[in-house]
Amino acid sequence: MGVSGLVGLVLVAGLGAHGGAAASSGNVAAAQDAPRVFFVTPADGSRHSGDDVIEIEFGAENYPISAIPEGFDPETDTPRAGMGHYHLGYDTGCLPVGEIIPEGQGWQHFGDGSNTTMLENAPARTYSLTVQIGDDEHRTQEGLCTTISIEVTGGGQ
Numbered sequence: 001m002g003v004s005g006l007v008g009l010v011l012v013a014g015l016g017a018h019g020g021a022a023a024s025s026g027n028v029a030a031a032q033d034a035p036r037v038f039f040v041t042p043a044d045g046s047r048h049s050g051d052d053v054i055e056i057e058f059g060a061e062n063y064p065i066s067a068i069p070e071g072f073d074p075e076t077d078t079p080r081a082g083m084g085h086y087h088l089g090y091d092t093g094c095l096p097v098g099e100i101i102p103e104g105q106g107w108q109h110f111g112d113g114s115n116t117t118m119l120e121n122a123p124a125r126t127y128s129l130t131v132q133i134g135d136d137e138h139r140t141q142e143g144l145c146t147t148i149s150i151e152v153t154g155g156g157q
Helices: 003-007
Strands: 010-013 036-041 047-049 054-061 085-090 107-110 116-119 125-134 140-153
Touching (some): 036 125, 036 140, 054 125, 054 140
Antiparallel strands (some): 010 116, 036 054, 054 116, 085 107, 085 125, 125 140
């Protein structure tokens, strides 16, 4: 199954959103740490049955996540500095800093600010999942990308 077929397996985008709050409460040093993006679930290297519904959730620290403003026009509007939204890549890897994350081509956009989705009926094989933050224009940001690998065994269609 090609990457575009895999993206069709992603069925539900959640409505929850994680902001960029630091993980430690009241720790000023943590607030000054470099921003990062990460997978909450699944774990890197985890194994799943193709019959499972695989929950995918990502988060960010020290970088605010927000929906793209309604009516934003990338041709005439300026993206908000220091703010972004998630993009999930299937077998894509991280794109270079400053590139616009493409529509389709293995990428799922979360311009509504959400941070969850599900993968169902995935054929058995190893998958590379990449979460990358883009600004209002979907332009990649410095240091805000990570990739994990999961294995789907048996089941699926």
